[in-house]
Amino acid sequence: MDEFELIARLTQQMPANPAVIVGPGDDCAVLDFGLPQHWILFKTDAVVEGIHYDDRAAPEQIGHKALGRCLSDIAAMAGEPTSALVTVGLPRDYRPERVEAIYRGLNRLADQHRMAVVGGETTTSPERTFFSVAVIGKVKKEHCVLRSGARPGDAIFVTGELGGSLAGKHLSFAPRLAEARWLAEHFPLRGMIDLSDGLASDLRHVLRCGGVGAELLSDAIPISRAAKARYRDHLSPKRPLEAALTDGEDFELLFCAPAGDAVAVLDAWKVAFPRVRLSCIGKISAEPGIRLRDRRGQETLGAHGYIHFAQP
Amino acid sequence: MDEFELIARLTQQMPANPAVIVGPGDDCAVLDFGLPQHWILFKTDAVVEGIHYDDRAAPEQIGHKALGRCLSDIAAMAGEPTSALVTVGLPRDYRPERVEAIYRGLNRLADQHRMAVVGGETTTSPERTFFSVAVIGKVKKEHCVLRSGARPGDAIFVTGELGGSLAGKHLSFAPRLAEARWLAEHFPLRGMIDLSDGLASDLRHVLRCGGVGAELLSDAIPISRAAKARYRDHLSPKRPLEAALTDGEDFELLFCAPAGDAVAVLDAWKVAFPRVRLSCIGKISAEPGIRLRDRRGQETLGAHGYIHFAQP
Numbered sequence: 001m002d003e004f005e006l007i008a009r010l011t012q013q014m015p016a017n018p019a020v021i022v023g024p025g026d027d028c029a030v031l032d033f034g035l036p037q038h039w040i041l042f043k044t045d046a047v048v049e050g051i052h053y054d055d056r057a058a059p060e061q062i063g064h065k066a067l068g069r070c071l072s073d074i075a076a077m078a079g080e081p082t083s084a085l086v087t088v089g090l091p092r093d094y095r096p097e098r099v100e101a102i103y104r105g106l107n108r109l110a111d112q113h114r115m116a117v118v119g120g121e122t123t124t125s126p127e128r129t130f131f132s133v134a135v136i137g138k139v140k141k142e143h144c145v146l147r148s149g150a151r152p153g154d155a156i157f158v159t160g161e162l163g164g165s166l167a168g169k170h171l172s173f174a175p176r177l178a179e180a181r182w183l184a185e186h187f188p189l190r191g192m193i194d195l196s197d198g199l200a201s202d203l204r205h206v207l208r209c210g211g212v213g214a215e216l217l218s219d220a221i222p223i224s225r226a227a228k229a230r231y232r233d234h235l236s237p238k239r240p241l242e243a244a245l246t247d248g249e250d251f252e253l254l255f256c257a258p259a260g261d262a263v264a265v266l267d268a269w270k271v272a273f274p275r276v277r278l279s280c281i282g283k284i285s286a287e288p289g290i291r292l293r294d295r296r297g298q299e300t301l302g303a304h305g306y307i308h309f310a311q312p
Numbered sequence: 313m314d315e316f317e318l319i320a321r322l323t324q325q326m327p328a329n330p331a332v333i334v335g336p337g338d339d340c341a342v343l344d345f346g347l348p349q350h351w352i353l354f355k356t357d358a359v360v361e362g363i364h365y366d367d368r369a370a371p372e373q374i375g376h377k378a379l380g381r382c383l384s385d386i387a388a389m390a391g392e393p394t395s396a397l398v399t400v401g402l403p404r405d406y407r408p409e410r411v412e413a414i415y416r417g418l419n420r421l422a423d424q425h426r427m428a429v430v431g432g433e434t435t436t437s438p439e440r441t442f443f444s445v446a447v448i449g450k451v452k453k454e455h456c457v458l459r460s461g462a463r464p465g466d467a468i469f470v471t472g473e474l475g476g477s478l479a480g481k482h483l484s485f486a487p488r489l490a491e492a493r494w495l496a497e498h499f500p501l502r503g504m505i506d507l508s509d510g511l512a513s514d515l516r517h518v519l520r521c522g523g524v525g526a527e528l529l530s531d532a533i534p535i536s537r538a539a540k541a542r543y544r545d546h547l548s549p550k551r552p553l554e555a556a557l558t559d560g561e562d563f564e565l566l567f568c569a570p571a572g573d574a575v576a577v578l579d580a581w582k583v584a585f586p587r588v589r590l591s592c593i594g595k596i597s598a599e600p601g602i603r604l605r606d607r608r609g610q611e612t613l614g615a616h617g618y619i620h621f622a623q624p
Contacts (some may be wrong), residue, residue: 001408003434009408010415014429015422019394024431031395031430033450035346044356044397044432044446051436082331083343085356087444096313096321103322110327117326118343119336120356122315124363127439132399134356134446138345 025209026147027076027194030139039144041079041137045069049128053171059098060105061171066131067106069196071113071175072251076194077146078184079139081177083116087132089125102131113177143184145255150191150210154284155262160252160277162199163227163243164236170249180253182272187265191256191284198246200301203254203290216282216301218294221245245292245301256284337521338459339388339506340449351456353391353449357381361440365483371410372417373483378443379418381508383425383487384563388506389458390496391451393489395428399444401437414443425489455496457567462503462522466596467574472564472589474511475539475555476548482561492565494584499577503568503596510558512613515566515602528594528613530606533557557604557613568596 001009011024021039022030028041047053047066057065067084074081086106090099110117115135150156159176176194183189191206199221207213218241227243230236236243257265262280269278285291290301313321323336333351334342340353359365359378369377379396386393398418402411422429427447462468471488488506495501503518511533519525530553539555542548548555569577574592581590597603602613 006408006411007434009412011431013412013415013419014431015419015427016430017394017426017428020428020430022430023428026431029395029397029430031448033345033347033350033352033394038345040345040352040448042395042397042430042446042448044399044444046399046401046433046435046444048401048435048437050438082329082345083341083354085341085354085446087356087358089358089360089442096318099318100321100325103325107325107327114329115327116329116332116335118328118332118334118341118354119323119326119338121358122319123358123360125360125440125442126362128437130401130437130442132356132358132444134354134397136343136352136354136448 027073038138043070043073044134046132048130059101063102063105070135072194074137075177075180078143078180079137081137085134086120089130145189145192148209150256150284152286154256161222161224163247164230165249167226173251176253195250195252200245213285213288215291220281222279339385350450355382355385356446358444360442371413375414375417382447384506386449387489387492390455390492391449393449397446398432401442457501457504460521462568462596464598466568473534473536475559476542477561479538485563488565507562507564512557525597525600527603532593534591
């Protein structure tokens with residue numbers, strides 16, 4: 001049983017209550033606590049030593065990543081993070097200075113977003129350290145963007161550049177919080193998700209939630225310099241386009257908007273965020289699946305984003 | 313550096329913001345989201361295989377404990393839990409049926425308290441499973457009870473019976489949610505905490521927060537049958553009174569109230585919760601430290617609850 005099958009089985013049984021606006025299956029849970037204009041966002045995530053980071057990571061980067069992963073999910077709802085709790089599992093021979101440095105990185109990112117870190121727990125984890133972070137945020141009800149809602153004809157956008165995150169970005173990425181809020185305030189977004197498993201995989205969540213498919217334009221997909229360099233330097237066997245489609249941990253945003261707004265989105269973005277790329281990479285279709293188009297034709301993307309046709 | 317020193321160093325650096333009513337150092341964080349009558353409570357905790365449970369535990373009990381630990385902290389603020397997220401770390405060879413059964417126990421406890429389980433994350437934890445639970449709740453502002461506020465002369469109470477939790481209660485305890493809310497609605501409580509590290513250790517947090525000390529009456533401390541049986545059967549070297557003072561994971565409540573209310577608290581409790589014991593175990597004093605009194609005299613409790621004087 002793979003992770004997605006397990007999650008599907010677990011989430012079927014979970015109890016709900018009237019406060020739940022969005023339960024399992026979106027980037028964050030959305031809760032109604034009776035605030036007139038806002039919903040509460042609730043998210044947890046964990047990083048495990050040797051899985052999400054290794055000895056090459058500076059401790060400050062580990063803390064940055066531990067919190068940043070949750071903030072990327074808050075961004076994917078167009079929300080604003082308010083506070084975090086950190087549960088840390090430590091081997092008995094942990095080095096206090098290293099733990100403090102990890103928290104320093106986490107605190108710095110929290111501070112950048114005017115978040116509070118309001119405590120947590122320490123526990124024993126004999127073999128390896130883990131950090132489990134929980135974040136509460138809020139979102140204006142009319143600006144909350146779900147994974148669902150993408151409609152045939154919608155333009156599909158991604159922020160930043162994709163692929164090759166392992167070269168370093170996975171430890172230092174900037175969660176797209178301000179960008180997402182700005183987008184949601186100015187345009188009718190829908191079908192938004194943060195790219196943690198890879199473009200092809202995460203886009204599939206949006207498509208499934210909307211009961212739709214997608215046509216992507218190969219040339220429009222923003223390939224990172226890191227993805228190109230890793231292929232060129234034989235650090236990764238993936239061709240750059242495949243890396244951009246399938247590498248995880250980009251922590252960029254993917255979202256959809258009506259086709260009629262596409263040019264306005266791109267133009268206004270350039271003024272608002274001149275240093276962050278925004279790309280329209282294709283459109284939503286009624287036909288299920290993801291099709292990738294280039295000059296030579298069209299190919300359906302395999303389940304894991306694998307590209308079947310030969311690349312130059 | 314022990315756990316408490318590490319926590320003290322980590323919590324000094326944590327960023328705050330205006331939403332924080334209570335940050336690190338109480339049973340839950342308390343946040344102001346602008347609700348007219350309520351504050352938001354926020355808590356995380358984790359259970360790690362081989363540390364908090366082992367193979368003897370039924371999987372449903374593991375889930376019960378993972379959530380119950382957080383609920384006990386929500387109870388310690390006189391709050392009401394609303395929703396939970398669960399992050400689970402799993403070895404690659406995990407058994408899906410066992411994970412599902414663990415969630416079943418967690419979901420059942422959530423359902424008993426009309427909580428929603430609104431998702432979470434799965435991640436890889438190669439050597440051992442862990443469950444990190446985050447809970448959001450709420451509390452009426454006028455009923456929120458902190459660890460601080462205990463005053464000399466206050467009566468000290470504990471719910472239930474203490475010690476010997478390892479015999480089974482640590483996996484099946486009932487978080488004192490209804491009891492705490494009832495208490496806070498009817499009496500001016502202060503200095504409340506849930507007993508997770510052991511009476512002596514947890515009482516010290518209340519005393520430190522209040523800048524006070526305590527005098528306990530040996531005969532008034534409610535010793536569990538399990539604590540007596542474990543000593544009698546040579547399963548624990550601790551005499552029953554010492555077990556009640558120092559064993560962890562009782563998940564009962566300790567709280568203080570004005571001495572003048574003590575009899576009323578005990579009388580009203582018997583009517584409201586006839587099946588749960590409530591004991592007045594002593595009083596708050598101006599002099600720091602914990603003194604334990606019995607017929608033969610008085611002894612100061614050591615830092616870890618160790619009783620220096622010879623027992624019969």
